[in-house]
Amino acid sequence: MRLTSIGRQLLMTIALPVILLALWWVVSADNTSPFWPSLQKILQAFPDTWTSDRVMEDIVPSLARLALGYALALLVGVGLGTVIGLSRPVRAFLEPALEFLRAIPPPVIIPVIALFVGYSGWTSKIIAIALGCLWPILLNTVEGVRGLDEVLVDTARSYRFRRPTYLYQVVLRGSSPQVATGARQALSIGVIMMVISELFAADNGLGAAIVQAQRAFAIPEMWTGIILLGVIGFLLSLIFRLAEWRALAWYRGLRRSERGT
Amino acid sequence: MTTVATAPERRRRRLSGSTAALGILGLFTIGALLEVLPRIGVLNRRFFPPSSEILTTLIEQLGEGAFWTAVSDTLRGWAIGLTIAMVLGIAVGVIIGSVPFLRDVTSSTIEFLRPIPSVALIPLVVLLYGTKLQSALILIVYAAFWQVLVQVLYGVADVDPVVRDTARSYRFSRWTQLRQVVWPTALPYVMTGFRLAAAVALILQVTAELVIGVPGLGRNLGVAQSSGAVSLTYALVVAVGIIGIAINLFARALERRILNWHPSVRRDVAR
Numbered sequence: 001m002r003l004t005s006i007g008r009q010l011l012m013t014i015a016l017p018v019i020l021l022a023l024w025w026v027v028s029a030d031n032t033s034p035f036w037p038s039l040q041k042i043l044q045a046f047p048d049t050w051t052s053d054r055v056m057e058d059i060v061p062s063l064a065r066l067a068l069g070y071a072l073a074l075l076v077g078v079g080l081g082t083v084i085g086l087s088r089p090v091r092a093f094l095e096p097a098l099e100f101l102r103a104i105p106p107p108v109i110i111p112v113i114a115l116f117v118g119y120s121g122w123t124s125k126i127i128a129i130a131l132g133c134l135w136p137i138l139l140n141t142v143e144g145v146r147g148l149d150e151v152l153v154d155t156a157r158s159y160r161f162r163r164p165t166y167l168y169q170v171v172l173r174g175s176s177p178q179v180a181t182g183a184r185q186a187l188s189i190g191v192i193m194m195v196i197s198e199l200f201a202a203d204n205g206l207g208a209a210i211v212q213a214q215r216a217f218a219i220p221e222m223w224t225g226i227i228l229l230g231v232i233g234f235l236l237s238l239i240f241r242l243a244e245w246r247a248l249a250w251y252r253g254l255r256r257s258e259r260g261t
Numbered sequence: 262m263t264t265v266a267t268a269p270e271r272r273r274r275r276l277s278g279s280t281a282a283l284g285i286l287g288l289f290t291i292g293a294l295l296e297v298l299p300r301i302g303v304l305n306r307r308f309f310p311p312s313s314e315i316l317t318t319l320i321e322q323l324g325e326g327a328f329w330t331a332v333s334d335t336l337r338g339w340a341i342g343l344t345i346a347m348v349l350g351i352a353v354g355v356i357i358g359s360v361p362f363l364r365d366v367t368s369s370t371i372e373f374l375r376p377i378p379s380v381a382l383i384p385l386v387v388l389l390y391g392t393k394l395q396s397a398l399i400l401i402v403y404a405a406f407w408q409v410l411v412q413v414l415y416g417v418a419d420v421d422p423v424v425r426d427t428a429r430s431y432r433f434s435r436w437t438q439l440r441q442v443v444w445p446t447a448l449p450y451v452m453t454g455f456r457l458a459a460a461v462a463l464i465l466q467v468t469a470e471l472v473i474g475v476p477g478l479g480r481n482l483g484v485a486q487s488s489g490a491v492s493l494t495y496a497l498v499v500a501v502g503i504i505g506i507a508i509n510l511f512a513r514a515l516e517r518r519i520l521n522w523h524p525s526v527r528r529d530v531a532r
Contacts, residue, residue, distance in 0.1 A: 013369040020370065035388050092283035097291050103505030105464040107471055108479065108498050111486035115308050115494065188376065192464070195380045199472050207380075214384035222384050230377035237376035 037220045042227070045220040050228065054209070062205040063232075065122060066194045069129025073186060077134050078179060081141025082171055091142060102139055106132035106189055107196050119201040125194070132193040133186035140182025144175025177251050180244050187240055191233055206232070310492040319496035328481075328500075335466055335477035335504065338394055342401030343455075343462040349402070350409025350458070351451060357410075358417030359443065375411065379404035379465060380472075387473055394476075397469035404465050405458035412457070416450030417443055449523055452516040459512045463505055478504070 021039070028038040050059075084090050084098075110119075110128050117124045148171065156170045198207030210225035295312040298304045322328040357363045379400050386396040420443055428442045470479025478501055485493040520526045 012365045016366050016370045017373065035385070089283060092280040093287040093290075095287075096284035097287050100288075100502055100506060103509055104498060104502035105467040105505060107464065107468040108482055108501050111471070111483055111494060112498060114486060115491060188378070191378045192380050192468070195378060195383075196468060196472060199380075199383060210381070210384050214388060219388075226381045226385060229381035233376045233378045233381070234373055 034217075034219055037223060041220045042223045046224045049213075049221045049224045058204055058206055058209045059228075059232075061122075062194055062198065062207070065125050065197075065205070066129055066190055069126045069193070070133055070186065070190050072126070072130040073133035073137055073190075074183065076130070077137030077182070077186075078141050078172075081138045081179075082145055082167070082175070084138075085142040085145025085175070086171070091146065095142075098135070098139060098142075102135035106135075106193055110193075110197055110200055114200070119197075120203045121201075125197040125201070125205075128197045129190050129193045132189045136185040136189065137179065137182040140178050140185075141175060144178025145171055147178065148174045173250075177248060180248060184240060184244070187236060188233075191236065195229065308491065310495060314492045315495045315499065318492045319499055322493075322496055322500070331476065331478045331481050332500070332504070334475075335470065335479070335501075338397045338401070338466045338469070338475065338477060339459075339462050339508070341394075342398045342466065343405060343459055345398065346402045346405035346458055346462065347409055347455060350406050350454065351413055354410045354413025355417060355439070355443065355447070358414045358447075359439075364414070364418075371407070371410070371414075375407040380468060383469075383472060386469075392474040392476070396473050397466050397475045397477075400465040400469050401462045405462045408457040408461055409451070409454040412450040412454030413447055416447030419450070420446045449520055449525065452520060456509075456512040456516060459508050460505070463508055467501060 025039045028036055029040065031038055084094055106128075109131050110124075113124050113127050113131075117127075152170055152174060156166050161170070194205075195207040198205035199211050201208065206225065206229055210222055210229065213219075213222040213225055292312045295304075295309070297311075299306045299309045299311045357367055382400060382403060386399050390396040390399075424442055424446075425438070428438050433441065466475075466477065467479040469475045470477035471483050474480050474483075478497055482494060482497040482501070485497060517526055
């Protein structure tokens, strides 16, 4: 009985992806349009396109820049967000300006950064990723710190928690569910910024590899890049969800006990 | 509601007044800093023009027809893409959400397709449509569709089982059930999806302009940057930011208007 339900669930999970892939394979098999090569051709091009050299030259730098920019945004965003969130006047003073900065679509900061450091190289790309990721993390941290449980805050004060203890145990922990929301939004923006910053410079990286393939009219190779980028986007969101699930285990437990189930 | 304000209410009103004043003060302070620092040489003037210069350039732009053409190009692409994404997202979401079997079968596929960055499609749309509006539309629809779809799915799943069973016992037709039970429950979620999708759609419209060269403010910005027109670059960034704010405000206002019957909004108004 249990086994069949697991089997059923597995079938439900893989049935549609398999059907869609099969459909793609069949429909594209006799396609003569140059832009839509058959799935068979794309898969054949895969090992030749993404050799271990290319992985080291394109994929690793892309992901390293994303990781650096994202980490920077997380550090600055949570730090500044805590400072701003803890003080009501500071919050009131800065919030409209921050809301305005957040409303600017992140890709337009890439040309502005290029005024200073150009398009190519690591610096401009890392700054672009970091600035794109910063606002959702920062503003959500401000919200999270603002919404701290007042009883907890007062309790910490009565017990005369030392400042670092208070910041870590009450403020950081208490705001972490909201921070996680911001970090999730930031991740998808980070991926967009990673790709776009490489499209501008087209020196190395995943985005550059795809656009070079497109300019060389190497269409199956271009498709392998698009698919690879899709898989990376999926994997990153999977990793994020696992990390969030572990980090916020206490929060789920709290919610469950509050609901009394 | 009576017109006499209670004490805490008055305090809140005064507080929100001073909050707004502080916020405006904050904007002015930052503007003043960005005016003074480049002038006294703390910031390099070549890269950081004083804020008054940016503002003057922006005002000059407001008098030019080309600027307004670009604004309307940007807004048109945004609106068309968003509309397509909304219609598709709602239709597919209501169909999938109302049939448990479809829900189970599609969930893995949706979870896989959703995080795929829409910008990965840029090389493909360049080949297919070049700098035409369609390029931007495909990117917008792909990115915004999932935002709407996921919210609609949550919304349809949120229907109260008792209400649904009641509707069924009274033999409401499928259409009436949809109209009277499912839609009102899902509407707040649809509006959340709309708000998210509206922001995402602007990001991708501007990206398509900037990267591909689809006509609009983003393309002008790229041109200004590469021709060394620094204060024009900043002025266009500010213009795009203002459009971003306007879109956020519009989405929020629409949400309040459409959901004015809904308890979550009514509670806000009563306050």
